[in-house]
Amino acid sequence: MLSMRAPQVAYKIYTKTGDKGVSSLYSGERRAKTDDIFNALGTSDELSSHIGVALEYCASPDLQELSNRLQKIQCILQEANSVIATPRRHEEGVDKKMEFSPNYTVNLENWIDEMENELPKLTSFILPSGGLASSHLHVCRTVCRRAERMIVHLSSKKECNSDVSIFFNRLSDFLFTAARFACFKSGKKEFIYKK
Numbered sequence: 001m002l003s004m005r006a007p008q009v010a011y012k013i014y015t016k017t018g019d020k021g022v023s024s025l026y027s028g029e030r031r032a033k034t035d036d037i038f039n040a041l042g043t044s045d046e047l048s049s050h051i052g053v054a055l056e057y058c059a060s061p062d063l064q065e066l067s068n069r070l071q072k073i074q075c076i077l078q079e080a081n082s083v084i085a086t087p088r089r090h091e092e093g094v095d096k097k098m099e100f101s102p103n104y105t106v107n108l109e110n111w112i113d114e115m116e117n118e119l120p121k122l123t124s125f126i127l128p129s130g131g132l133a134s135s136h137l138h139v140c141r142t143v144c145r146r147a148e149r150m151i152v153h154l155s156s157k158k159e160c161n162s163d164v165s166i167f168f169n170r171l172s173d174f175l176f177t178a179a180r181f182a183c184f185k186s187g188k189k190e191f192i193y194k195k
């Protein structure tokens with residue numbers, strides 16, 4: 001039993017129920033682990049894990065607020081996962097907490113604007129670079145975009161709330177800006193594209 005459900009009682013991590021390549025959605029429905037929903041869930045989980053690594057590189061006092069925001073994003077990803085694991089057509093009978101607030105996206109936009117106010121204007125293409133914190137935030141950005149592609153696919157099949165795909169779209173912009181911010185605050189240099 002991994003991150004999807006908080007344990008209520010003592011439990012074993014290996015229930016063995018997934019050994020045949022099938023697992024449970026939040027709605028209780030069982031599907032093959034190759035299903036698009038598990039691909040999206042696994043990618044969102046991978047993103048949160050990369051954010052965990054990035055956090056280790058963001059330990060300086062100048063990056064404290066960014067760290068707090070990244071931790072909040074890890075919690076929001078848990079909520080997004082619950083929504084992804086509840087395909088829309090199975091929502092009847094599932095409690096209201098499956099809704100995903102568009103305010104999470106508005107918060108990201110405010111955080112992006114705040115960081116951009118402190119950053120030098122972008123005049124060329126930058127390459128993933130700028131120190132460990134920055135480079136790893138670029139890794140987070142690219143994994144986020146992969147998750148977004150999978151969630152957009154679910155939305156196009158009406159299996160996922162579009163507020164979730166919009167959040168992932170904005171999250172990649174946040175992570176791009178956060179990477180530049182971490183580089184700037186760490187006194188590092190971002191490499192720019194040269195022909």
Ligand SMILES: Nc1ncnc2c1ncn2[C@@H]1O[C@H](COP(=O)(O)OP(=O)(O)OP(=O)(O)O)[C@@H](O)[C@H]1O
Binds near residue numbers: 002
């Ligand atoms: N390979 C996977 N990739 C993405 N999501 C998964 C994967 N396997 C399971 N999940 C999701 O994560 C939840 C928790 O994972 P868990 O490992 O407990 O599932 P399982 O493989 O079905 O069970 P067990 O490991 O006990 O046999 C599952 O209920 C399912 O929603």
